[in-house]
Amino acid sequence: MGCNCCQCREENCCGQGHGCRCGAPAGFERRFFSKEERIAELEQYLQDLRREIQAVEEHLAELKAS
Numbered sequence: 001m002g003c004n005c006c007q008c009r010e011e012n013c014c015g016q017g018h019g020c021r022c023g024a025p026a027g028f029e030r031r032f033f034s035k036e037e038r039i040a041e042l043e044q045y046l047q048d049l050r051r052e053i054q055a056v057e058e059h060l061a062e063l064k065a066s
Contacts, residue, residue, distance in 0.1 A: 033041070
């Protein structure tokens with residue numbers, strides 16, 4: 001997901017407000033992202049949405065089968 005203490009997008013961040021493993025200082029919040037970073041973020045978001053759709057479809061199929 002990302003880190004709550006620095007709002008970075010790194011999955012290995014603490015997410016607990018105890019400092020960030022990505023190296024960003026706690027409390028730092030980036031406001032500007034490169035075009036490549038934005039594209040990568042949107043591609044990840046699209047992949048997450050596709051996984052969510054798949055999970056919903058599987059759950060619906062299970063409910064209909066029972």
